[in-house]
Amino acid sequence: MSAFEKPQIIVHIQKSLNYTVFDCKWMPCSAKFVTMGNFARGTGVIQLYEIQHGDLKLLREIEKAKPIKCGTFGATSLQQRYLATGDFAGNLHIWNLEAPEYPVYSVKGHKEIINTIDGVGGLGIGEGAPEIVTGSRDGTVKVWDPRQKDDPVANMEPVQGENKRDCWTVAFVFIGPSIINILYFQVCSLEFDRKDISMNKLVATSLEGKFHVFDMRTQHPTKGFASVSEKAHKSTVWQVRHLPQNRELFLTAGGAGGLHLWKYEYPVQRSKKDSEGVEMGVAGSVSLLQNVTLSTQPISSLDWSPDKRGLCICSSFDQMVRVLIITKLNKI
Structure with a gap:
């Protein structure tokens, strides 16, 4: 590939925020995206932005009691476009961003911070039930069906007597009528193609600057x-x-x-x-x-x-x- 044909990475818009941003996600079928993080005062924040005329317009700011670490639209329908989030207190919440005063689903998922989240079964991709997977500093990985109230449908935790390991990343892949979850501990990020x-392919990134x-x-x-x-x-x-x-x-x-x-x-x-x-x-x-x-x-x-x-x-x-x-x- 010649230098002329090479793709270019261009910063189209950049915006300075007044809080620490941990995650950002596009809202499907829109020019909107959400940012998630925490204010210096220790509360959590979700902001909804839309790209308009080459600039960003803030549509909504939602402040919550606990800092928000991660989020996904992966388990929602295209009609609802609900956002699932994990926070510093170990809570899994699902929000209707049009009426965000109270979550449409809430569970105390983990004893410590939820570092990572992924969803499947939504957005018109594949088949099967909507499911959400969360990984936490408490060393556990749990799979949730938002149609059920309190208990996870799967719970993976260290063998008794073993030291717990902080889970940093999880990923879903859809196969036929079933869901397979693959997780890596002490790997920074992973994603199926x-x-x-x-x-097909899985990329895993690491602390030492490599990916596999x-x-x-x-x-x-x-x-x-x-x-x-x-x-x-x-x-x-x-x-x-x-x-x-x-x-x-x-x-x-x-x-x-x-x-x-x-x-x-x-x-x-x-x-x-x-x-x-x-x-x-x-x-x-x-x-x-x-x-x-x-x-x-x-x-x-x-x-x-x-x-x-x-x-x-x-x-x-x-x-x-x-x-x-x-x-x-x-x-x-």
Whole structure:
């Protein structure tokens, strides 16, 4: 790819906020997005923004008792577009942003902060019940069905006697009529390339500045999944997000404020037989398409627009939210 053909990462809009932003998510089928975090006074905040005429308009600000760490629209319908959040007190709430005074669903999910959340079964993707998974500092991972009141439908916790491990990231993937949840402890971020297909690829990012791409189609009984790793940043890679319209492209966000755009290339054959005739996967390769430094502080969250190719948002610990445009993605 020539320098002329390379995609460019352009900051379209940036806005300084008066609170720490932990997460941001596009509202599906709209030019709106939400930011979530905490004020210096210790309360939580959700803000709803809309892109209008090249600027951001604040539509709604919702202050809550506890700081909000993470959120997802993944388990809601396109008609409702409810936001599920996890907060510093371990509460799982689901909010109707049109009437946010009280949550439409609320449960004390964990004993400590909910670090991470993901949803599935909503937004018209695949089939099955709406479900939400939460991971917490208390070392547990729980799956919730919002149609049920108090108890999780699945509860994963350390074996008794083992030290609890802080769970930083969880991810759902949809397979046929069932849901599979894969989690990593002490990995910063992970994401399947798509939720509406059989397990294909999984990207996991790490503290030491690397990411690993796993081919999930073939699992060898002893060697596991084939993978390729890349030293992506000079610091922790806090986020990974795949382009919804092309799952071979993904962004990684680093602790030094860098944003990198990558492309995964499949091998000629995705599987082969080992010396004993057992099927094993073959890893592909990754190439860096573009990178840019946006901030001197870590990029805390990142989300592609599901509707507009190349449009994304990110937040960083300098209390900034940025709307980005990545060009020429339809030519890759």
